Amino acid sequence: MTVSAVRARRPARPGGPPGRRGRSGVHAFLLAVSLAFLAPLLLAVYASLRPYEETARDGYFSLPSRLSLDYYRQAFTDSGMGRHFLNSLLITVPGVLITLFLASFTAFAVARLRLRGSLVLLMVFTAGNLLPQQVIVTPLYVLFNKVPLPYRMSDSLMLYDSLWAVLAVQVAFQLGFCVFVLANFMRTLPREILEAAIVDGAGVWTRYRHVTLPLCRPALAALGTLQFTWMYNDFLWGLVFLSTGDKLPVTSALNNLRGQFFTDYNLLAAGSVIVALPTVVVFLLLQRHFIAGLTLGANKG
Amino acid sequence: MTTVNRTTGTRPVNPPKAGPPRPARRRGPRRHTRRDIAVLCVLLGLPILLDLALVWGPTLASVALSFTTWDGVGDIEWAGFGNYADLFADYPQFWPAVRNNLLWLAALGLLATPFGLLLAVLIDRGVRFSRFYQSTLYMPVVLSLAVVGFIAQLVLSRDQGALNALLGRQDDPVDWLGDPDLNIWMVLLAACWRHTGYVMILYLAGLKSVDPELKEAAAIDGASERQAFFRVVLPALRPVNVIVGVITVIEALRAFDIVYAVNKGRNGLELLSVLVTDNIIGEASRIGFGSAIAVVLLLVSLGFIITYLVQELRGEQRR
Amino acid sequence: MVHSSGNGPGGCAHRAVRGVTRRSLLRGAAAGAGAVAVPALLTACGGGPGGGVTLGSNASDAVPKRAYADAFAAYEKKSKKDVKVNTVNHENFQENINRYLQGTPDDVFTWFAGYRMQYFARKGLLADISDLWREFDGFSEAVKKQSTGEDGKQYFVPYYYYPWAVFHRKSVFRTRGYEIPKNLDQYRALARQMQKDGLTPFALGDKEGWPAMGTFDYLDMRANGYDFHIALMRGEKSWTSPQVRQVFDLWRGLLPYHQKGANGRTWQEAAQSLQQKKTGMAVLGLPHPGQQFTAESRADLDFFPFPEIDPAFGQEAVEAPVDGFLMAKKARNRAGAEDLLAFLATPRAELIYLKSDPNNVAVNSGAGTGSYGALQKKAVRLVSGARQISQFMDRDTRPDFASTVLIQAIQQFIGDPDDIDGLVNGIERQKKQIFAAD
Known part of the structure; x- marks a missing residue:
């Protein structure tokens, strides 16, 4: 049995089931909600195209006298965004991949192997995930300040003030959530496939990699999107564990657009739109996999 | 792998009682080869180690620090329960913060989550433009702190905001963000705005794993669409419900960024995580006191997690 | 390089x-x-x-x-x-x-x-x-x-x-014939006059939490003197003392002349209202209002020192971070x-x-x-010309006291100026905890 065979069946709706009459109502409803959701965002984009003096004078809800993309160029150059984008990617991409890999295996072990103590393990991960980040900052700072690293890994010679620190914390902190979600998703998978694999003499790795993981694609894609968003948008870990400005992630770089006192909010809006682009792209790329793709219920060949 | 065919279609969650490999647990280690054990040790050991060293270790250290008056620099001095006494009696922001966190939980749990489920169900029925809807509804989730703060200012500012302009209230403007009786509701609205898309995505992924024939079977039984949903689909979504429930609790207890972006979580927008931040992260450095707030938060969280644990244990026993 | x-x-x-x-x-x-x-x-x-x-x-x-x-x-x-x-x-x-x-x-x-x-x-x-x-x-x-x-x-x-002072537009003062107030009575009289003229006397935005601190500092230094103010900031004087109550009382008397809803307004919006001649005066620092003024109106910006309250202290202290x-x-x-x-x-x-x-x-x-x-x-x-220079509330006191107690207290006062007793008692209790820390 292969995944592609499974994927082939989109839940095409057989003709004539109930619900067709409500279709236009549903459309109107979804459209209205979508617009309501989108309106504030469009307003932000709109503001980023207008000079500060104008919105200060007329308010944000007013007709423009001039629209331009100047703020976008300024936001990109003034904040030194290029370098900070790189930092964010260096943290986020490995962060998401490592987290998903470790978490999916842990979840597999917890949900599918029936190891002794697996429930305790699940609880440990889940409960750790409940804590707000701020709680563990100080002890971690003290810890990181004591862990030496060779120069080629960290020019501060310590875990503190290095991207490694941020990466490690991101992975550790998000693991709990991913384990929790994946373990729950994996419980919905039909057990029979796994039992069959055991009968076939498959080892733990095979059962994880070739039997369970392919079935988890929607969950992995959904989680990957969320994780990318969170790790990328996170500013706290960078803020507290990095003291060199050039190592900060792009979310912190946005603050470069704020002065000690004065903030040009329209410039900030332009910067925020630029910063939000990668998360939107990742969502659009992964969307296909977790929405339209594989459906577990369609398992019957 | 023909075994699959026989059993799906009924209840994919639970394997049939009579199925063969039930007693696997008793046979324990024997079913694993040496290679299996090596794989398990490495790939389970690493996450466990990370979690203990970087999450639980620091958490326990925070608990210990909550009994001290440490300022992050000098010596650590023991303070007993002093921080807690001060917190409950003399910290004016504490109880409002607790109240707001509970409000947050109620709003997310009673409004945003059901709404997200509704949207997911509607989109899952295969309407046209579903990808457009998915994308727009998800957009608020990707926003960072800076954007949220700016949008709040943009829409809700008393003098320049769009809402007062839209309502034609420039002459008698409503102070959406400055009035402590009002701003919490505005912020809750923003929180729901974000949480809805989040919940919707999770349910969409979950709904895809519900066998469409389940729904069809229910429809043939003559149940109305709504009945079919509540009797058949929702129970089949149980694992997703658990996930969404826990996420809602987490989000409500950890809520931070929206209020922080609006006004640093002051003047009616206090939240426990903001108080922790004020005391621990910033220049203030009241580590001991801040840790005490964190411990309160931890205890509340554990309350929820233990409830969940008990339920899961029961579910496990039923299998 | x-x-x-x-x-x-x-x-x-x-x-x-x-x-x-x-x-x-x-x-x-x-x-x-x-x-x-x-x-x-x-x-x-x-x-x-x-x-x-x-x-x-x-x-x-x-x-x-x-x-x-x-x-x-x-x-x-x-x-x-x-x-x-x-x-x-x-x-x-x-x-x-x-x-x-x-x-x-x-x-x-x-x-x-x-x-x-x-x-x-x-x-x-x-x-x-x-x-x-x-x-x-x-x-x-x-x-x-x-x-x-x-x-x-x-x-x-x-x-x-950069000194803090009371900022205003020259042209507004010139066309309406306003005089620079030297003491609190004149200050209040000017505010009343502005209100009569359809102008909101004082612009105020305290959403960020710090801008209103400048007003407190000046009221305290003018009414009680620099030495008292600094001692208060260092935790050596009581916030329940009659002097502090007097400061809040004076401020409460002035609040009706301030823009409403200050806790929901950024200082930038407040300064813009000054530029747009919707308000008459604003207590701010030198770098603040300028950036909210358009290039052509910038030359019209001016300031005067915060007026005298107690003649014993005159206008001798200046807040200049x-x-x-x-x-x-x-x-x-x-x-x-x-x-x-x-x-x-x-x-x-x-x-x-x-x-x-x-x-x-x-x-x-x-x-x-x-x-x-x-x-x-x-x-x-x-x-x-200043005899003493203060820094600013959040620079003259402990950072933890400023950011976890005073900001909240001042916002609370702006929202509800009538409960001065509860306010100063709350501040004093928290002050004792924080300053006892070491």
Whole structure:
């Protein structure tokens, strides 16, 4: 049995089931909600195209006298965004991949192997995930300040003030959530496939990699999107564990657009739109996999 | 792998009682080869180690620090329960913060989550433009702190905001963000705005794993669409419900960024995580006191997690 | 050339002293000049004769960033030494200061004068630069006091300041025939008159939490004197005292003349209302209103000193926060840092900065005012005539007290000015806890 065979069946709706009459109502409803959701965002984009003096004078809800993309160029150059984008990617991409890999295996072990103590393990991960980040900052700072690293890994010679620190914390902190979600998703998978694999003499790795993981694609894609968003948008870990400005992630770089006192909010809006682009792209790329793709219920060949 | 065919279609969650490999647990280690054990040790050991060293270790250290008056620099001095006494009696922001966190939980749990489920169900029925809807509804989730703060200012500012302009209230403007009786509701609205898309995505992924024939079977039984949903689909979504429930609790207890972006979580927008931040992260450095707030938060969280644990244990026993 | 730091001096040190263990290296660096061998090794790899200095800057937005870069470039040209600037945005820099100073701080970093500096000096995180100060010239006694720690040693190199005052538009005062108020009665009478004329007398935005502090500071210094104010800020006076109640009472009397909904308004919006002639006056700092004024209306901006309340104290105290530089106790290149600090204390260094950022005023009295605009010149007169200089509420008291108690208290007062008893009692209780901490 292969995944592609499974994927082939989109839940095409057989003709004539109930619900067709409500279709236009549903459309109107979804459209209205979508617009309501989108309106504030469009307003932000709109503001980023207008000079500060104008919105200060007329308010944000007013007709423009001039629209331009100047703020976008300024936001990109003034904040030194290029370098900070790189930092964010260096943290986020490995962060998401490592987290998903470790978490999916842990979840597999917890949900599918029936190891002794697996429930305790699940609880440990889940409960750790409940804590707000701020709680563990100080002890971690003290810890990181004591862990030496060779120069080629960290020019501060310590875990503190290095991207490694941020990466490690991101992975550790998000693991709990991913384990929790994946373990729950994996419980919905039909057990029979796994039992069959055991009968076939498959080892733990095979059962994880070739039997369970392919079935988890929607969950992995959904989680990957969320994780990318969170790790990328996170500013706290960078803020507290990095003291060199050039190592900060792009979310912190946005603050470069704020002065000690004065903030040009329209410039900030332009910067925020630029910063939000990668998360939107990742969502659009992964969307296909977790929405339209594989459906577990369609398992019957 | 023909075994699959026989059993799906009924209840994919639970394997049939009579199925063969039930007693696997008793046979324990024997079913694993040496290679299996090596794989398990490495790939389970690493996450466990990370979690203990970087999450639980620091958490326990925070608990210990909550009994001290440490300022992050000098010596650590023991303070007993002093921080807690001060917190409950003399910290004016504490109880409002607790109240707001509970409000947050109620709003997310009673409004945003059901709404997200509704949207997911509607989109899952295969309407046209579903990808457009998915994308727009998800957009608020990707926003960072800076954007949220700016949008709040943009829409809700008393003098320049769009809402007062839209309502034609420039002459008698409503102070959406400055009035402590009002701003919490505005912020809750923003929180729901974000949480809805989040919940919707999770349910969409979950709904895809519900066998469409389940729904069809229910429809043939003559149940109305709504009945079919509540009797058949929702129970089949149980694992997703658990996930969404826990996420809602987490989000409500950890809520931070929206209020922080609006006004640093002051003047009616206090939240426990903001108080922790004020005391621990910033220049203030009241580590001991801040840790005490964190411990309160931890205890509340554990309350929820233990409830969940008990339920899961029961579910496990039923299998 | 001013480099953006990628490789800090730590990396350089590591390469140079491969044999030395990291622990002893750090201990040596911490001991600073005491450990002779290590600084010698450190300087050996810096490139220039004295080695490079690293400088942590909180000026991340374009204008001050360029202004600092100009000043450091002048130093590099003069001394042939490198300055590696590590810029972190203002907000993060401030929030991070405790971790920064205990982690891997730069040799020199930007910070504020007054208690907010003394606090870190007391924690042993700053290097004593009293020897440098003996050579300094052109700083007033008041400024020296703000640069001195509680132990009587100097730590801070002042760079520029900006006074707080009551800002207004000349044209509004001229066309309506308003007089500059000298005392509280005239101040109130003027406010009443403005209200009658359909103008909101005072612009006020306190969404950020700090802007309204300036009003409190001035009311307190005018009513109770500078010494009382500073003692109050240091936790030595009671917030339930009649003096503090009087301050809140006075403020409550003035609040009806302020813009409504101040807690939901940013200071920028408040300043814009001043520019748009919707409001008549605003208590702000020198750099604040200017940026909210369009180019053509900027010449119309003016200020007057906060009016007298108790004649015993007159208008002798001025709130003028000073920004400047500190050396970290953990500085690796102490000699280089001192050399740079000595340069930054000169009038020339200050003027280079102000050329690109004219919203402030040089601290050194040797700095010529020739290049100043009208407001800057007026600011110099205001401050040089002051008997005492306060910094600002959040710089004159403990950071934890300011950010976890006072901001909230003032916002609470603005929202509900009638419960002064509950307010001051709450502040006092929390003050006792916080100041008891050490």
